[in-house]
Amino acid sequence: MEICLHAGLRYDGAMAVHDFCAQRLFLDAPLHPGGEVALTRDQANYLRNVLRLADGDQLLVFNGNDGEWSARLACKGKRDAALLIGDRTRSQTPPGQLAYLFAPLKRARLDYMVQKAVEMGVGRLAPVVTRRTVAERVNLDRMRANAVEAAEQCGILSLPEIDTPQRLEQAIAAWSLDVPLVFCDENAATADPITVLSGLREGMTSPARIGVLIGPEGGFDPAERELLLRQPFVVPISLGPRIMRADTAAVAALALVNAVLGDWR
């Protein structure tokens, strides 16, 4: 169980604070009114001694399926505890339609990238191994922990699926033809990414099923880039005249896709 110690950083002055200032907890357990979720000793210790929650203290819990619920800590003896589930505070949100394919970066940047992708509403995290991928083995548990942390801090109720890593060639071969896969290409024919993305709107549901692909340090190698550009579903977009780190490009590309084709409209 991941627990956030910090409230999410709001990007605005909105007044409704309960949903991120309260302690939000991901619980891998079914949630229903009046339910009781027993905590492991580690979990109980964390809530009682790290977060210093006392018997009866309130928090918010979610499991990725049943929405968000208020819950109270029920201490049992010196070291055990359970959570008593109260009312549903928010109903479950649908899973994100956005698939995010990315070459894993090294540790801290990968943590960051995963957290950001979750904040951007990504529904599927798909690590792809490319020729220039520098990261050591991909730690999927760590990716999941980062996804949970971001969801807890940012009031997100739907956790992304996390794929096992596959090679870029496999990911391309397995891609469904009717779903655009946006990739950031400095040499894209059209400079303006808004124009390119708007051109995809026709006949698409909203929010659209779409993928965003971000390359590794050093970018895709020429053969990989050609492979991508040969695919009918691949949509190259430019992200301007400056070089960006991959994790910056990720947030930028996901923001444009959300704004033009996603749930920011």
Place this chain on the structure above:
Amino acid sequence: MEICLHAGLRYDGAMAVHDFCAQRLFLDAPLHPGGEVALTRDQANYLRNVLRLADGDQLLVFNGNDGEWSARLACKGKRDAALLIGDRTRSQTPPGQLAYLFAPLKRARLDYMVQKAVEMGVGRLAPVVTRRTVAERVNLDRMRANAVEAAEQCGILSLPEIDTPQRLEQAIAAWSLDVPLVFCDENAATADPITVLSGLREGMTSPARIGVLIGPEGGFDPAERELLLRQPFVVPISLGPRIMRADTAAVAALALVNAVLGDWR
């Protein structure tokens, strides 16, 4: 002098690698062909013993004014060195038109936010202190070091100005009426940020002189929000249904502004 140890993380498969794989160095000195820049002992030590550059090794240097130049290390004796300036490899780019106003975050996130803002081409970094600003004193030297590092890693030639921190009220009072100040407001009247930003295009130069304002952890307080919304130049945009950390919202908002009004077109 800041020196980057890592190549920038490319966001694409573009082939031109020289400008970010080569060691890029910010030098606070005038640059002209045939010039020689003496290095301090610390700088010489860094290049010779940390980066392990040998006499005659090539690197790229820039000073924020004179473009980018090739240079060679000239070792002098056991511990000193100079840089011999060769040809200009790129001419100076104009300063960014984008002003980025932000409530300083705590250390690591502020470092990150400054680096990202530079990658997004921000020409001015303006820390604003709000009622909910949690950061301790703002370390402007550290901000500058982060800006230089991002510029070195991402092939950026124009370093942003860095303002001394001011209160939000001062920043608003000093703002020029003809420059839009975009701020991210969950309760913005229009959901679609692209529509709102496109509406600003008329009569604006491109890239546009524009500001982006990002609030602190916990957001602006109600009085601050009202102050902002009262200003004729303030443009509230929504960044979708999810809560975002401030540093995520920063990259997202700067990406939208760059794409609709900036130099990504």
